[in-house]
Amino acid sequence: MSYEPVRVASIGLGRWANIMANAIERSEKLKIVACYSRSVGKREAFAAKHNCEIEDNLESLLKRDDIEGVIVTTPNDQHAPVIEAAAAAGKHVYVDKPIAVSLDHARRIEKAVRDAGVVFTVGHSARRLAGVRKIKELMDSGRIGEVSMIETNFSNERGMELQPGNWRGDRLMAPGGPLTQLAVHHVDSLQYLLGPVVRVFSFMKSMYTPVDQDTATMTICEFASGKLAYIGANWASPGVFFMNVYATKATLFYDLDFGWWSKADVVDDHSKLILREFTSKGDDPDNRFLHDVPVTLERGDMFREQFEDFADSIRGLKAAPEIDAAQAIHNIAVVLAAVESSKTGKAVEIEDILKS
Amino acid sequence: MSYEPVRVASIGLGRWANIMANAIERSEKLKIVACYSRSVGKREAFAAKHNCEIEDNLESLLKRDDIEGVIVTTPNDQHAPVIEAAAAAGKHVYVDKPIAVSLDHARRIEKAVRDAGVVFTVGHSARRLAGVRKIKELMDSGRIGEVSMIETNFSNERGMELQPGNWRGDRLMAPGGPLTQLAVHHVDSLQYLLGPVVRVFSFMKSMYTPVDQDTATMTICEFASGKLAYIGANWASPGVFFMNVYATKATLFYDLDFGWWSKADVVDDHSKLILREFTSKGDDPDNRFLHDVPVTLERGDMFREQFEDFADSIRGLKAAPEIDAAQAIHNIAVVLAAVESSKTGKAVEIEDILKS
DSSP, rough: OOOOOOEEEEEOSSSSHHHHHEEEEESSSSEEEEEEEEEEEHHHHHHHHHTOOOSHHHHHHOOOOOEEEEEOOOOGGGHHHHHHHHTTOOOOEEEEESSSSSSSHHHHHHHHHHHHHOOOEEEOOOOHHHHHHHHHHHHOOOOTTOEEEEEEEEEOOGGOOOTTOOOGGGGTSSSSHIIIIIHHHHHHHHHHHHEEEEEEEEEOOSSSSSSSSOOOEEEEEEEEOOOOOEEEESSSOEEEEEEEEEESEEEEEEEEOOTTTTTTTTTTGGGEEEEEEEEEOOSSSEEEEEEEEOOOOOOOOOOHHHHHHHHHHHHHHSSOOSSHHHHHHHHHHHHHHHHHHHHSSOOHHHHHHOOO | OOOOOOEEEEESHHHHHHHHHHHHTTTTSSSEEEEEOOOOHHHHHHHHHHHHHHHHSSSHHHHHHTTOOOESOGGGGGHHHHHHHHHTTTEEEEOOSSOOOOOHHHHHHHHHHHHHHHHHEEEOOOGHHHHHHHHHHHHTTTOOOOEEEEEEEOSGGGGGOTTTTTTTGTTTTTTHHHHIIIIHHHHHHHHHOHHHHHHHEEEEEOOOSSSSSSEEEEEEEEEEEEEEEEEESSSSSEEEEEEEEEEEEEEEEEEOOOOGGTOTGGGGGEEEEEEEEEEEEEEGGGGEEEEEEEEEEOOHHHHHHHHHHHHHHHHTTSSSSSHHHHHHHHHHHHHHHHHHHHHHHOEEEHHHHHOO
């Protein structure tokens, strides 16, 4: 299934744009042909590194007929205006997660890409990790029995380094801090595994950071299926990424070495999935023993794969990318509900957030 | 520091009474001299196994001058009447956790032992695990930096085996199910590590059990210090016991093999504590790596140690046992607040529970 590479342009050229570009360069299905950032220095550095052309402004970039899609990694609150312009120009759009940090912006994006009829997807890449895909397989096959609850955490040290003026330190641009910026990956993976969240409660605190931003968050979720999940996220400790799945026949422990997170071509090699089950399960509870079974994970590349899914959809090999606007909106609604509950001390219904 | 063994009697002779008796037999500081249960079969089996005398009723047992203390492992709602009678007879009291399942009962117990001036303690043994003691040491020494949050889980499969009529399946006798019966250990350990909890929220669900009882619970806590903790507890999966500590310099992962829980003399050998910290931490976040350091745990015996603490207090070698009525009441208040919040959908203040 080979085709002419999809010609894309990168918009917003911070650290993450480079990591995304590295992933695109690992694929034969896309090619970066141009880039744009407000910062002259950043666009020159990006163009030199990724061997592409520079555009001096967004308008000129979007006017180019040879550009089929855009890779948007601007700050969260810039997603909507950039995507509206790109969609109006007929460009397909990949945007980094979260889709936006307000429902108003998220809906503007959804409408713009639908009206334009362009292919659209959001970078909720974590569900593509070998461990998460294997967990889904073990759940679907019945191997572990029935799931009651899942626990997750995605944390790192970055809150301690935030400086006044950094958009990640701003409560409006990154509500919930590490929940929006890191653990929204788990929000997506959890809904991928358990279906829609219906109700959320969260405690959020500002700790060990020079800025006024929540840097330690604990969120619990109830699903339409009745199951439960926990999402821990902080910006005040060395990196952690895990998922524990509790089921009637076995428990799964998935742990990924965060030091390799941005190296998606090898990160699966730096993760492990353990299945814990009964060795013996007689009537006497004091004579039941457990053992751990390591589960083999085949190395994938979550970043390359999401771009290939995007490209395949553009070339018509599939109807649409796996993650669409509706799913991305449900993901950010969970985050916004968590933030709301942390202010009111009350559980918040996702339906109420979506109605607002 | 040797002394004449403290002569104790066991009251309530279910499975747990035998595990406690095994622990007492590993110590030279106590000796079981008598036992009582309503069930004739149970008292005969216990007496034969632990080589002690049988009393046919509680009154005759409490009248014996040669009995100095009692080991109470009756169902939760029987703690108060049994302890009131024992304290009135001048007996020192060890009671299994939780102290009671209502504040009214808990306060009756507190008053009875205070008025009688007897030594009193509650079986919150988990804080004595080698891993929990080591976590406290690593927090106090500054080795891991400042803690932001702690995650815990204590679960097992027992909800799937509950039968109608079993007191553990009763919402009044075991409110919160696995939270009261298992994870109350974490409630105690968390308050030991982080100080008093002030506010709690919980989701609780009945899953995979034939009785009308919550078997999957997720609780989040805010502490007076501002720190956060999560407590997961279910009765719908193979046994799990863990504690994750997030701090500014390192993260700790403590995992204990639940299959060995009741074998307290060796359980520490079946647990591991990992310290995760930076190998390199330069300015470039994509060039920071982590490594895991196994932390050596010296084998203790949480059950034997709690009884020796009780005996040492009775013999006057120390002023009082480590876990007193006030601490045990604060532990059960957290559980009751969690149950209340799961019904109302609102965070519950521990102060409001204690006032009620």
